[in-house]
Amino acid sequence: MSSHQSTRRIKVLVAKLGIDGHDRGAKVIARALKDAGFEVVYTGIRQTPEQVAMAAIQEDVDVIGVSILSGAHMHHMEKLMEKLRELGADDIPVVLGGTIPLPDLEPLKRMGIREVFLPGTSLKHIIEIVRRLAEEKRAREAESLV
Amino acid sequence: MPKLYSEDSLREIEKRYRSWEEELVPEWLKRLPERMEEFTTLSGIPIKRLYTPLDLKDFDYMEKLGFPGEYPFTRGIHATMYRARIWTMRMFSGYGGPEETNERLKFLIKHGETGLSLAFDYPTLIGIDPDDPMAEGEVGIVGVSVPTVVDMDIIFRDINLGEVTTNMTINPPAPVLYSFYLAVAEKQGVPYYKVGGTTQNDPLKEFIAQKSYVFPPEPAVKVAMDLIEYSIKNTPKWNPISISGYHIREAGSTAVQELAFTLADGIEYVRQLISRGMDVDEFAPRLSFFFDSHINFFEEIAKFRAARRMWAKIMKEWFGAKKRRSLWLRFHTQTAGVSLTAQQPWNNIVRTAIEALAAVLGGTQSLHTNGFDEPFRVPSELAAMIALRTQQIIAYETGVADTIDPLAGSYFVEWLTDEMEERAWRYIDRIERMGGMLEAVKKGFPQREVTEASYRFQREVEEGKRFIVGVNIFEQEEIDEIRNVPLLEFDQQEIENRMKERIKRIRSERDQAKWRRTLDELRRAAQRGENVVPYILQAVKAKATLGEVMGALKEVYGVYVEPPIY
Numbered sequence: 001m002s003s004h005q006s007t008r009r010i011k012v013l014v015a016k017l018g019i020d021g022h023d024r025g026a027k028v029i030a031r032a033l034k035d036a037g038f039e040v041v042y043t044g045i046r047q048t049p050e051q052v053a054m055a056a057i058q059e060d061v062d063v064i065g066v067s068i069l070s071g072a073h074m075h076h077m078e079k080l081m082e083k084l085r086e087l088g089a090d091d092i093p094v095v096l097g098g099t100i101p102l103p104d105l106e107p108l109k110r111m112g113i114r115e116v117f118l119p120g121t122s123l124k125h126i127i128e129i130v131r132r133l134a135e136e137k138r139a140r141e142a143e144s145l146v
Numbered sequence: 147m148p149k150l151y152s153e154d155s156l157r158e159i160e161k162r163y164r165s166w167e168e169e170l171v172p173e174w175l176k177r178l179p180e181r182m183e184e185f186t187t188l189s190g191i192p193i194k195r196l197y198t199p200l201d202l203k204d205f206d207y208m209e210k211l212g213f214p215g216e217y218p219f220t221r222g223i224h225a226t227m228y229r230a231r232i233w234t235m236r237m238f239s240g241y242g243g244p245e246e247t248n249e250r251l252k253f254l255i256k257h258g259e260t261g262l263s264l265a266f267d268y269p270t271l272i273g274i275d276p277d278d279p280m281a282e283g284e285v286g287i288v289g290v291s292v293p294t295v296v297d298m299d300i301i302f303r304d305i306n307l308g309e310v311t312t313n314m315t316i317n318p319p320a321p322v323l324y325s326f327y328l329a330v331a332e333k334q335g336v337p338y339y340k341v342g343g344t345t346q347n348d349p350l351k352e353f354i355a356q357k358s359y360v361f362p363p364e365p366a367v368k369v370a371m372d373l374i375e376y377s378i379k380n381t382p383k384w385n386p387i388s389i390s391g392y393h394i395r396e397a398g399s400t401a402v403q404e405l406a407f408t409l410a411d412g413i414e415y416v417r418q419l420i421s422r423g424m425d426v427d428e429f430a431p432r433l434s435f436f437f438d439s440h441i442n443f444f445e446e447i448a449k450f451r452a453a454r455r456m457w458a459k460i461m462k463e464w465f466g467a468k469k470r471r472s473l474w475l476r477f478h479t480q481t482a483g484v485s486l487t488a489q490q491p492w493n494n495i496v497r498t499a500i501e502a503l504a505a506v507l508g509g510t511q512s513l514h515t516n517g518f519d520e521p522f523r524v525p526s527e528l529a530a531m532i533a534l535r536t537q538q539i540i541a542y543e544t545g546v547a548d549t550i551d552p553l554a555g556s557y558f559v560e561w562l563t564d565e566m567e568e569r570a571w572r573y574i575d576r577i578e579r580m581g582g583m584l585e586a587v588k589k590g591f592p593q594r595e596v597t598e599a600s601y602r603f604q605r606e607v608e609e610g611k612r613f614i615v616g617v618n619i620f621e622q623e624e625i626d627e628i629r630n631v632p633l634l635e636f637d638q639q640e641i642e643n644r645m646k647e648r649i650k651r652i653r654s655e656r657d658q659a660k661w662r663r664t665l666d667e668l669r670r671a672a673q674r675g676e677n678v679v680p681y682i683l684q685a686v687k688a689k690a691t692l693g694e695v696m697g698a699l700k701e702v703y704g705v706y707v708e709p710p711i712y
Contacts, residue, residue: 002301014712015209019268019280020288021357024398024484027597028604034712044710045357048280070268071523075283101522101633102394119521120617121489124606 011039011135013061015052017080020070021045023140025097031091032123032136033130048081057089062134063124068098074107091140093133150207159199168566171195171686178518187445188612189400191565205560210455214550215470218458220451220563221551223474228547235537236261236313238480240290241524242635242641244300251305253527257534259468261512262343263313264301265289265524266323271358273319274643275693285642289315293645293692294652298326299333307331311342313388313478313512317529318360321373322349322695325683328381332518344385344434344478347373350411350583351390354592355397357708360696363587365703369678371418376679378429385434394592395438396484398600401449402566404438406573407583407592409456409675413574414583415464426465429470439505440482442496447553449564450508453477456567467545479505480514486521488646490616491626491631494518499536506540507553513537519631526634590711597712649691656689664688665698672702 015032016023023045030042043052043057058065068076077096084090096108096118108116115129147399147404151159185193194201212218215225224230237254239262240247251262266289269281275293276285285291292298307330324345331341349366352359359366372388377386382574391408399407412433419429437444457475475545481501488493495518502515514531517525541547555557580586587589587593606612613619622628678699685695 019272019274020360021352023357024396024600028398028601031597031601033449040712042710042712044708046280046332058432069285071287072268072283079283102630103633108546120614122618123604125609143704 009037009039009130010063011041011059011061012014012063012065012134013041013043013052013056013059014065014067015047015055016045016068017047017049017052017066017076018068018070018072019046020072021042023067025069026067029067029097029123029126033065036127036131038130044118049076049083053083053087053089054078056084056092057087061092062137064092064094064128065130066094066096068096071099072128073098073100074104077108077111077113078119081113091137092136095126095129095133097126147207150202150205150640155198155205163198163200186441187401187562188440189402189445189566189569189688191239191402191445191562191569193501197561199557201557201561210560210564211554216453217462217473219357219454219473221554223476223482223511224453227509227550228506228541229550230548232260234261234311235259235512235534235541236263236478236512236514237530237534238263238265238313238315238514239530240265240267241288241651242286242636243291243644244297244672246286246293246636248303248305250527250530251301252533254530255305255310258538259534261311261313262305263514263690264292264315266316267291268358269293270319270692271316273322273360273692273696275649275691276642277649278693279640282573283638284641285444285480285645286636287638287640291641291645292323292326293649294689295326295329295686296648296652296689297645298332299325302330302334306336307334308336308340311344311383311516313344313346313430315346317346317349317352317358317576318366318369318596318695319358321343321369321679322686322692323680324373324377324384324386325679325686328683329687338381338551340383341381342383344388345373345377346390346436347387348390348411348436350414351393351407351517353587353706353708354394354407355399356390356393356598359706359708360700361703362706363584364699366706367414367418367480367584369699369703370416371422372677372679374415374419374429375422375424376430376677378424378432382432385432387432387477388434388436390436391416392438392480395440396598397596398484398597401442401445401595402569403455403573403592403595403599405449405453405566406570406577408435409453409460409570410574410577410583411465413460414459417582420465426461426467427469427472430461430465430467431469435475435477437477437505437510438482439479439480439501439508439510441485441501443500443504444505444559444562445566446501447508448559448566448601450477450479450505450510451559451563452567452570454509455563456570467559472512476511478514479508479510479514481505481516483516483520486516486518487614488521489621490628491518491521492628493616494521495532495536498533499540502536503546506546507551509551519633522631523633526543526632590709593711652689653691660688661685661690665690665694668695669698669702672699
């Protein structure tokens with residue numbers, strides 16, 4: 001593989017934010033993204049917003065995918081977005097999956113969450129969105145270098 | 147032993163079967179091909195077009211089935227089953243603070259619930275207090291917050307602990323919640339020997355699936371066994387463990403894996419207790435189980451029947467148990483949370499009813515039915531009520547509870563029961579060769595098996611090999627009436643603040659010297675390797691909080707961190 005920026009494999013952080021142990025979805029998605037050719041870093045469970053933001057920066061990922069099934073998504077996502085802004089890493093697109101009540105979709109989008117995947121979303125769809133977000137981010141970066 | 151069918155009749159059936167299969171079936175297939183090339187259960191067991199006595203050629207009724215209440219208990223553990231007493235309708239409930247949960251419990255009791263079951267919030271499940279930084283935003287959401295004996299007391303306001311039994315879905319902190327419960331019983335004037343209920347207290351499946359582990363595997367098992375030992379001696383009506391397949395299944399295992407891993411967990415616990423010098427007949431009657439009831443109807447029924455037969459055999463032949471009760475696999479069932487869909491959520495009422503029916507036909511002792519709104523949040527009153535009514539309809543309208551094990555003798559069900567059993571034994575053999583489940587868990591074996599199975603299932607859904615109505619078949623642009631279900635609303639922030647304030651007050655008002663002494667004694671007992679339960683009971687009575695007790699134990703036992711493998 002070329003070392004050129006644009007051909008570097010897309011790198012995704014799959015993170016379990018909060019203290020719930022439901023890791024089935026996160027693991028299935030990590031596996032599917034890997035099978036789709038992405039480089040995947042999986043955090044394991046019980047991560048804090050600080051840990052997730054730091055991992056995303058250290059691993060230099062293109063997309064952060066968060067999984068929360070504890071109902072505490074509003075709280076944790078707000079903290080995560082805050083932390084990313086604080087660290088100047090808010091150019092990394094964030095997507096969220098889990099048991100999210102429909103009325104929360106709008107406020108989550110307003111927080112800057114790019115996509116919310118509800119239960120039943122196909123892996124194919126998730127892979128497409130992650131790829132698009134990663135490519136857009138890289139295009140922005142390439143542009144800013146010009 | 148006599149077989150069900152004579153050689154003569156089998157020969158005749160075989161002859162006719164051949165001609166049916168070779169002449170009539172091809173004619174039909176030509177006109178109307180079958181829907182799929184291969185039909186399989188959720189566990190991937192291939193299902194034939196038709197089952198006949200030929201599939202039960204060597205079937206020995208007495209060996210395989212026997213009679214209800216008799217070895218090998220395939221038909222049920224009680225001689226009269228639901229004709230005498232309907233299963234316990236035990237709705238898994240809890241949200242917010244103890245006040246909200248007390249209201250919900252009373253609501254369900256008023257509407258005919260016959261047993262209680264507490265759902266705890268995440269901080270409680272992993273043994274931290276509501277003012278722990280990790281608990282922020284999580285207090286009271288997926289269940290009730292119970293950090294002190296005072297909170298447990300509020301949950302059971304106007305509920306007599308001598309008259310109800312309570313299940314507590316709690317694992318590493320099980321001895322703490324058990325102690326809270328006993329302290330409340332004592333306050334109500336109910337003697338320990340009358341206190342009935344269950345603590346889940348099944349540490350091995352935490353590493354395989356539920357992931358609310360705290361201590362590393364060995365001390366985790368040690369503490370769980372402490373609770374069993376203490377409970378057997380002090381609270382004879384308590385089920386100190388509920389060996390659980392439910393979470394393994396929800397994490398993505400097949401039905402066969404659920405069956406095999408659950409029994410293998412059970413085998414490990416039996417060995418652990420025997421190695422403490424306990425007599426198998428002293429503790430075996432208090433072991434209880436917990437299974438999932440998923441949507442593949444017959445496979446679930448076969449699983450329940452096979453589980454009873456296998457456990458009876460294990461207890462009798464492997465461990466030499468003598469008492470009849472020691473051979474019983476008593477179990478609770480929950481319908482499959484993971485089978486519910488966020489799409490067209492009202493359909494979940496139907497799924498839950500079918501799964502509940504499978505549990506009843508499988509001979510469950512108690513049952514929880516999910517609320518249709520649970521893909522989004524803990525159930526609203528309406529959803530919980532419909533779920534409870536579902537059980538009542540099955541119990542009192544359908545007639546399925548009027549005769550025992552009505553599906554026995556079905557060629558298909560008996561064949562599938564045998565098949566599940568055989569496949570589960572193969573897994574148990576593998577785990578035995580690894581040195582039992584504790585060793586297998588440390589090697590990550592069941593964890594990997596479950597992860598593989600869940601990924602396989604998801605791919606099958608994507609490839610259209612498995613159907614989920616509203617998800618990959620009969621999808622629809624959802625109109626608001628279908629999409630928007632009225633969810634339970636509560637002010638999480640207010641609850642979190644209330645819990646934080648209360649625990650602060652409890653900490654400042656307690657007898658500090660006594661509190662410190664009991665926690666020190668607990669720590670020292672843990673260091674000496676003693677049974678920690680009496681010390682935990684003493685500490686919680688001195689108002690030590692959940693987080694403080696667990697903190698003392700963590701100092702001694704350490705904390706488990708899972709390698710992040712996917």
